[in-house]
Amino acid sequence: ANASALCFMLDSNDKEMFEDAKIQFDYLLDQKPLQNLPVLILANKQDLPNAMFISQIVDELRLRERKIEKWCIQA
Numbered sequence: 001a002n003a004s005a006l007c008f009m010l011d012s013n014d015k016e017m018f019e020d021a022k023i024q025f026d027y028l029l030d031q032k033p034l035q036n037l038p039v040l041i042l043a044n045k046q047d048l049p050n051a052m053f054i055s056q057i058v059d060e061l062r063l064r065e066r067k068i069e070k071w072c073i074q075a
Contacts, residue, residue: 038070
């Protein structure tokens with residue numbers, strides 16, 4: 001209830017689990033106490049050859065389309 005930011009980590013190399021990560025991300029953003037908080041997304045395993053590009057993750061999570069005032073994605 002007293003959170004000042006939301007930090008969300010996902011495995012950017014596991015495309016099979018990415019859909020589950022999107023569902024969880026949507027769920028968190030729908031929670032009243034977490035709305036309007038800055039969001040930090042940690043895209044884990046970017047060093048692996050089959051990892052999703054940061055731009056793909058941004059698109060898949062629809063970060064530019066959401067009503068999140070401040071967000072950042074970190075590889």
